Amino acid sequence: MSFAKYILPALAASQMAFAATCGDTTIDAQSDADGIASCSKLKGDITISKSFSGSLSLAGIETVTGSIICSGGENVTDITAASLTSIGDAFNLEGLTRLTQLAFSELTSVGSIKWNALPKLQSLNFDAGVNHAGDVSIQNTGLTSLDGISLKTVNLFEIENNRDLQKININNLQNATDLINFSGNYDALEIELPNLGTGTNMTFRNISSISVPSLEKLTGQLGFWGTEFMTFSAPNLTSTGDLVFMDNSKLSNISMPVLTKVNGGFNIARNDKLSTIDLPKLETVTGAIDFSGMFNNVDLDGLTDVEGGFNLQSTEGTFNCTHFQNIRKTVIKGTFHCDAKTNNPTTSNGKSGTTSSTGSSTSATSSGAAVANGASMAVGGVAAFFYTLAQLL
Ligand SMILES: *[C@@H]1O[C@H](CO)[C@@H](O)[C@H](O)[C@H]1NC(C)=O
Ligand SMILES: *[C@@H]1O[C@H](CO)[C@@H](O)[C@H](O)[C@H]1NC(C)=O
Ligand SMILES: *[C@@H]1O[C@H](CO)[C@@H](O)[C@H](O)[C@H]1NC(C)=O
Ligand SMILES: *[C@@H]1O[C@H](CO)[C@@H](O)[C@H](O)[C@H]1NC(C)=O
Ligand SMILES: *[C@@H]1O[C@H](CO)[C@@H](O)[C@H](O)[C@H]1NC(C)=O
Ligand SMILES: *[C@@H]1O[C@H](CO)[C@@H](O)[C@H](O)[C@H]1NC(C)=O
Ligand SMILES: *[C@@H]1O[C@H](CO)[C@@H](O)[C@H](O)[C@H]1NC(C)=O
Ligand SMILES: *[C@@H]1O[C@H](CO)[C@@H](O)[C@H](O)[C@H]1NC(C)=O
8 A cells, every 4th residue: 555655656756757858858957968868769859058057968868859959058068969869850059159069979860950159169079970951050160170060962051150160071962952151261261062963052252172073053053252262163064043253362264164054144253363264165144144354265155045145344355356246146135245455344233343443333334234134133233242241341
């Protein structure tokens, strides 16, 4: 009798404890984590409260169906989850300004990653490697590499303002289904995406090298601003959306030998070292072609269809504007401006085409309005935005 009297409440208590602890859990102290160590599968979210201080060990848990979240936990120094293999939903960490270590040695799958303001986090102890994730956004961390992130596919991939990031090689990445944006990282950042074959939009700023040997097709924009590399080579790229090369001070060689189609506008401006624009296979540009700078040669001999305008201006051109004038009627649907030798080459919206000249506000209104059509207008807008941004930075 007395046995049942004791065992029943104890059982009820342990079951209550079980029900309470293998679901949504808030962690104020290590004891809260110890309380869920028996949950190999936790059905819910783990929220690390911002007052948590020191080292956190999430032992025992193998799967979290929901999210792991911590916002503003400035005193969290490290988080270890030795047996965790998957996080169903988000892995969000923000403002953990003293965090130095994330040790998730078995983690391979995460719904999404969003990390921001983790300045002391320099590397990831992700021994197995995360090979499955949806959106990945990593900003303002101290990471020096992304070793441990070994995705095969990704949706959004934003790697921004990680000032110590020097080299990224995502060997497994084959397909990106949303924007890839690298910006404001270490100036000498080297990016290697050796097996990336398809993507949507890819924008790069403040990088020193990029390798995309397998890239074949982008459905959205490919753009480079303020980079430090000398050669851009995309040996297998056949088509992209808008294509932009702007303010790349060392760029001397753009090699896209099999590029046949640009589904949008194609802008090249203020790349003062670029002397040759060699695009022998380019047939179709659905927006405008807008190239200005100090280049000599331009090979666009394969062009059969430019839906927008055509603006080609250089200080040093040895190309023949008569040739382009001749193909104009059959190939170029929009307005036409070609000047091989002008002291002041400008983009279609009147911005300077070189870093040494000043541009002209008169041509801004006249040729800008004239060259732009639907697609190219959007490019002008984006380009102008980045130009303004570059001025601000
Ligand atoms: C972090 O620790 C300091 C010093 O103990 C304390 O003053 C501060 O409130 C803590 N921060 C949070 C978010 O609890
Ligand atoms: C890339 O991923 C998307 C979405 O998962 C898929 O629809 C598409 O077929 C993939 N493309 C390739 C070439 O694998
Ligand atoms: C890429 O990131 C930079 C810096 O955060 C941002 O300013 C820019 O708008 C982003 N680009 C796109 C296309 O979202
Ligand atoms: C480039 O494309 C060709 C033809 O589709 C293919 O055989 C080759 O493997 C590709 N190269 C790379 C590095 O992906
Ligand atoms: C993606 O590219 C398309 C076409 O090039 C462009 O219209 C769109 O604004 C881009 N989206 C982002 C998020 O950059
Ligand atoms: C990034 O590049 C822009 C030019 O596009 C430049 O103005 C800016 O200073 C660079 N930022 C860093 C952090 O190097
Ligand atoms: C431009 O780069 C490509 C690819 O790296 C190379 O094959 C080509 O010879 C280079 N052209 C010049 C003029 O340097
Ligand atoms: C320019 O091209 C036109 C027609 O293609 C040709 O008649 C003319 O001789 C060329 N001029 C020069 C300087 O090569």
